[in-house]
Amino acid sequence: MASPLLRQKVVDLTEERLKTEENEHLLDSTSPTYLADREKRRHEITSQLLDITADMLDKMVCKMESKTYIRSAFYGATQLLTRAYNAVHVSDSEVKRLQEVATSAAKKKQSILFLPRHTSHVDYVTLQVVCYRLGLTLPVVVAGDNLNFPIVGGFLQSCGAMWIRRSFANDQLYTALVQAYLDTMLQQGYNLECFIEGGRSRTGKLLSPKFGFLSFVLDSILAGRTEDVWICPVSLQYDKVIEVDSYVNELLGKPKQKEDLAGFLSASSVLSLNLGRIDCRFHEPWSLKDFISEQQARQTLGADFSAGSNSRIRLLRTLGYRVLSDINEASVVMPTALVGTVLLTIRGRGIGKSELARRVDWLAKRIRLKGGKVADFKGMPTSHVVERALDVLGPKLVGTVDGLAEETFYAIDRFQLSFYRNMTIHLxxxxxxxxxxxxxxxxxxxxxxxxxxxxxxxxxxxxxxxxxxxxxxxxxxxxxxxxxxxxxxxxxxxxxxxxxxxxxxxxxxxxxxxxxxxRESYDLYCFLIWPFVDAAWLGAVSLLALAPSTDTSAGWVEMQKAQDMAHFAGRTLYHQGDLSYFEAVNKEALRNSYSRFQEEGIIQVAKATDPKNKPTVRLAPEWRPERDAVSNELKPSGRLWEFIENIAQFRREGKNRRDEAAVSTRVLSLAAKLNQQIFAEELQIPAEAQPDSVKESRRRSKL
Incomplete structure (x- = not known):
């Protein structure tokens, strides 16, 4: 609360409010008591802002104050963790290196910023338990306030969590408060932990970095309020992730369930299952100050890292992707990921037990040759490791065929298995x-x-x-x-x-x-990427349904409806045989595709000034597909169709796709049906509820 940064923000906001009240004549500048009234009002506003700040801080601040409480929590967390997982493995050499850095940082009162990948809610518990056992200062965990629900929220806050809003919504006071709080902890050398991806990955691979928290830390260094911070990327890998069932449901379109105590207790019920083991790996920590200096030296004309500058934005992006690259480098491939990858990259219906073990062994060697790491099982034969992996995955994911000359396995739930396959694709x-x-x-x-x-x-x-x-x-x-x-x-x-x-x-x-x-090696590489090619192709095909029926139509559609329509189209194409991979029909892949299409200028996205109105999307005019002059039907030609065909050339060949003309006919027919449906729905939206972009475009059309 004594931070000069925060105090100055309170002064600035007070002055802004006073000017507003003067403009609205709530303060009369002609009154003989104007100066006294203004000063009195200044004190009132400042006092109110400080009260608001103190309240926000109380909800935010980590309250890790009692050693007895921490020891009890550690004991309880360890008991829960070991009921679900039989062990947490760390690397002796990595631990020794980290302890040396921690000792040096503590002497200089410098913080270690742990930046782990985010796969599961278990991540919070695992890293805290590991740090406790290693004798490291427990990090303050930057967590979204969606987890701050009754009972559990207070417990986590007392064990290391600091709560921040998922969105700051341009709240200047809250932004300044977060910066001041982080500055205070960094200046005192407290360790911090933040998940670089923001939310949990629903697909098993790393998500793009979120830059909000990194921006605060970077600002603290660049402004000279903090001398240095040690960055420690962390990889947490699981044989089996507790939440994968719910991830699949979300990717298939089921709304995400809001976290609450009932959901927490429900998730805790799986803690009696055998979920294998956890591997916690620490990348070599590095100095953020040195990183900034290196980036500055690379600038040919000198770097301007002032707020909002292009150099500052590039620095932040480079920092985020450097951390993700380091996490991938530190990651260990688990046996379940090896088995899942093999099962999803074979051409046959199933695979014999001996061949499965051979391929797992072969894949492990390929990973090591690439510089990757495979979980160490202390000399156990590959066949035993495979058996353990199959036991952890369970009969809901991997099936067996009885009555054959050799025990044969096949993928049952390919969508869920793809989560584990995706843990190898970065290599x-x-x-x-x-x-x-x-x-x-x-x-x-x-x-x-x-x-x-x-x-x-x-x-x-x-x-x-x-x-x-x-x-x-x-x-x-x-x-x-x-x-x-x-x-x-x-x-x-x-x-x-x-x-x-x-x-x-x-x-x-x-x-x-x-x-x-x-073609064993070649097939592996193709099978790894084909589901993503299918997903990109689906995203591009779905844009056909956004083509307005006339040149004068603006063509704006709610973004959520457009992506729901794309998901619906994907399910249809999969069951009709024009899409090979059901895991390509997932919400996250479609969101990523639409983000890329926006960057390329294929679609235009508009956000309403009123937060109640959702973002809208439309095809950029130059990307609109051609229509038949007589029938007004979509034609397989034009810039968008060429883009779709460009993606299609890399897709896995299938029986339904050998006749390209037939595929074109089916895809265009489906796009036409969805096109009529989505624009019919848009026309039924009451005018007052329409997003700004829709209302403005229709006004111009009438003119």
């Missing part, structure tokens, strides 16, 4: 993009000579895919697309998956040994 993303690019030629058949492409064409196609998935995957930080691509191609040639030859120009194709082995 092979460059290879997967190359494989998908080459597949556009491989699927045409005609022998090895016909299934090659020039290096220039390959680079062009991989560049397109990289841009398409820019917000979907976390690429290796600091190296650039060209460098990553060249490294990946060289690696695939070295592994004898691809071969290059010079026939006038450099040609790239599958090697003879890869063909003889049944």
């Amino acid at each position: 092979f993303i460059s290879e997967a993009l190359i494989a998908a690019a080459l597949y556009s030629r491989v699927k045409q058949g005609g022998g090895s000579a016909n299934e090659r492409m020039t290096e220039a064409e390959l680079i062009d196609k991989v560049t397109f895919l990289s841009q398409l998935f820019r917000g979907e995957f976390i690429f290796t930080a600091g190296q650039g697309l060209q460098h990553n691509l060249e490294d990946a191609v060289q690696g695939l040639v070295r592994d004898d998956v691809l071969t290059t030859s010079v026939d006038g120009e450099t040609m790239v194709g599958l090697s003879d040994s890869e063909r003889k082995s049944g």
